Amino acid sequence: NAGVTQTPKFQVLKTGQSMTLQCAQDMNHNSMYWYRQDPGMGLRLIYYSASEGTTDKGEVPNGYNVSRLNKREFSLRLESAAPSQTSVYFCASSSRVGSAKTFSNQPQHFGDGTRLSIL
Amino acid sequence: GDSVTQMEGPVTLSEEAFLTINCTYTATGYPSLFWYVQYPGEGLQLLLKATKADDKGSNKGFEATYRKETTSFHLEKGSVQVSDSAVYFCALSDRNTGGFKTIFGAGTRLFVKA
Numbered sequence: 031n032a033g034v035t036q037t038p039k040f041q042v043l044k045t046g047q048s049m050t051l052q053c054a055q056d057m058n059h060n061s062m063y064w065y066r067q068d069p070g071m072g073l074r075l076i077y078y079s080a081s082e083g084t085t086d087k088g089e090v091p092n093g094y095n096v097s098r099l100n101k102r103e104f105s106l107r108l109e110s111a112a113p114s115q116t117s118v119y120f121c122a123s124s125s126r127v128g129s130a131k132t133f134s135n136q137p138q139h140f141g142d143g144t145r146l147s148i149l
Numbered sequence: 150g151d152s153v154t155q156m157e158g159p160v161t162l163s164e165e166a167f168l169t170i171n172c173t174y175t176a177t178g179y180p181s182l183f184w185y186v187q188y189p190g191e192g193l194q195l196l197l198k199a200t201k202a203d204d205k206g207s208n209k210g211f212e213a214t215y216r217k218e219t220t221s222f223h224l225e226k227g228s229v230q231v232s233d234s235a236v237y238f239c240a241l242s243d244r245n246t247g248g249f250k251t252i253f254g255a256g257t258r259l260f261v262k263a
Contacts, residue, residue, distance in 0.1 A: 034192070072153075072238060072253040073193070088250065120192050135181045135200045135242075138251060140192030 032056055036121050036141035043111045043148045051106040051144050053121030060126035062104035066117040111148045119144045151176045155239045155254035163262050170224040170257045172239035180241040182215055182222040187236045234261045
């Protein structure tokens with residue numbers, strides 16, 4: 031069971047270049063997320079998709095776009111990379127069952143991350 | 150808004166020592182609380198959770214009790230091992246935001262020496 035798979039694992043870009051980070055999950059989860067992890071700041075939510083066909087902004091959405099391609103896949107795009115976007119990016123998914131109360135009890139399942147450096 | 154504060158690291162312990170990592174939270178609603186662990190080169194994985202006041206979450210010898218009166222969820226383990234070396238994140242998920250926005254603490258790095 032692969033869980034959440036992210037590609038690529040590492041990437042170096044030049045300022046102004048674009049790229050798409052890919053994420054796929056095989057757990058039949060409804061909800062998917064993109065986070066960035068920076069030293070001393072924990073994880074910050076970039077975008078999330080509560081269910082197939084919907085996407086919403088998180089805490090730090092500027093400079094990013096997302097696509098929920100289908101139930102399994104949720105991609106993150108950097109249209110014009112900037113050095114401030116150097117970070118480790120994590121995709122996560124979770125099951126959405128029942129009410130908001132029960133849903134909030136569900137843990138998130140994470141991929142192994144993409145380490146992105148922008149020069 | 151909701152927030153999570155956890156003790157700064159790194160925390161360095163000898164094998165078999167007692168571990169406490171402090172975590173406090175603020176939330177306007179009724180949060181569920183989590184501890185996640187991150188091993189080098191990997192993503193976060195759930196360690197334990199508690200969904201209401203006075204619940205105790207436990208897993209792999211780790212424990213944490215949801216204390217509403219002190220808004221805390223401290224992580225404890227009676228005897229740590231070298232293999233417990235990792236970064237630990239406290240987190241909350243508030244049903245008032247539909248559970249979609251999990252708030253993470255900054256993480257506490259633990260080193261365990263043999």
